[in-house]
Amino acid sequence: MISGKKTMEMIDKIDAMFPDAECELIHENSFELTIAVLLSAQCTDNLVNRVTRELFKKYKTPEDFLAVGLEELENDIRSIGLFRNKAKNIQKLCRDLIDRYDGEIPGNYDDLVSLAGVGRKTANVVLSVAFDVPRIAVDTHVERVTKRLGIARYKDSVLEVERTLMKKIPAERWSKTHHQLIFFGRYHCLSRSPKCDVCPLLEDCREGQKRMKVKAGQ
DNA sequence: CTCCCGATAT
DNA sequence: ATATCAGGAG
Structure with missing residues (x-):
C-alpha cells in the first residue's frame, strides 16, 4: 500500500482534473x-x-x-x-x-x-x-479507483478503504476529495475501459502500469 | 453470502 | 449478450 505523501500527490492531480466536483444528485433539501x-x-x-x-x-x-x-x-x-x-x-x-x-x-x-x-x-x-459533517462515503467508484491507484488494497473491505482514506487525507479535504474520486471514477477511470492512455496519473498507478504492459505485449 | 432489478454502454 | 450503475437487508 502507498504512503500518505504519495497518496496526496495523486489526490492533488485528481483535484486538478476535477476542481468543480460536487454532488450530482439533484435535490433541494x-x-x-x-x-x-x-x-x-x-x-x-x-x-x-x-x-x-x-x-x-x-x-x-x-x-x-x-x-x-x-x-x-x-x-x-x-x-x-x-x-x-x-x-x-x-x-x-x-x-x-x-x-x-x-x-x-x-x-x-x-x-x-x-x-x-x-x-x-x-x-x-x-x-x-x-x-457539512466531514465524511468520506465509499461507493463503487471510490472503492475501484483507490484500489487501482494502490491507495487501498484489493482485499480491503469498503470500511477499511474508508478508514485508510480518512487516515491519509486531511479532514478538511474529505468532502471535496470524496466527490473528486467519484468524478474520476465516473468520467475517467471507468470500470470497463479506464482511460489510462490519457491519464495524468498513469506513472503513479499500479493498475495502469499493469494494463499498459498487457497492451504492449499483444 | 444471496437477492433485489431496469437502463445503458460496450 | 453482459457488465455496470453513488447499496442495503436478510
Whole structure:
C-alpha cells in the first residue's frame, strides 16, 4: 500500500482534473437528498435525476409518500430498478421520520442508519452534503479507483478503504476529495475501459502500469 | 453470502 | 449478450 505523501500527490492531480466536483444528485433539501441517494443504489445518477424530477413534484413530504399505496410508489420509481425494495424502504423511512424524528432527516450517523434503506454509504453522503459533517462515503467508484491507484488494497473491505482514506487525507479535504474520486471514477477511470492512455496519473498507478504492459505485449 | 432489478454502454 | 450503475437487508 502507498504512503500518505504519495497518496496526496495523486489526490492533488485528481483535484486538478476535477476542481468543480460536487454532488450530482439533484435535490433541494436533506429529505430529497436522502431519497435520491437511497434510489441511487446500483443505478446511475442521470437516471435517478430523470426520475426524481417528476417524483419530487408529486411527493414533497414524508406524508406525501405515505398517502399513496405501495404499488403506486413502485410504479413511480420502476425505471430505476430494485424498485420493490426501494419503494418499501421509502415508506418505512417516511413512517419513522414522522414517528421518531418530527418529520425531519436527523443530522447524526446513528439515527440515519437506523432508517430503512439507509446504510453507511448513504448516511455518509447525507452527513457530508446536507449537514457539512466531514465524511468520506465509499461507493463503487471510490472503492475501484483507490484500489487501482494502490491507495487501498484489493482485499480491503469498503470500511477499511474508508478508514485508510480518512487516515491519509486531511479532514478538511474529505468532502471535496470524496466527490473528486467519484468524478474520476465516473468520467475517467471507468470500470470497463479506464482511460489510462490519457491519464495524468498513469506513472503513479499500479493498475495502469499493469494494463499498459498487457497492451504492449499483444 | 444471496437477492433485489431496469437502463445503458460496450 | 453482459457488465455496470453513488447499496442495503436478510
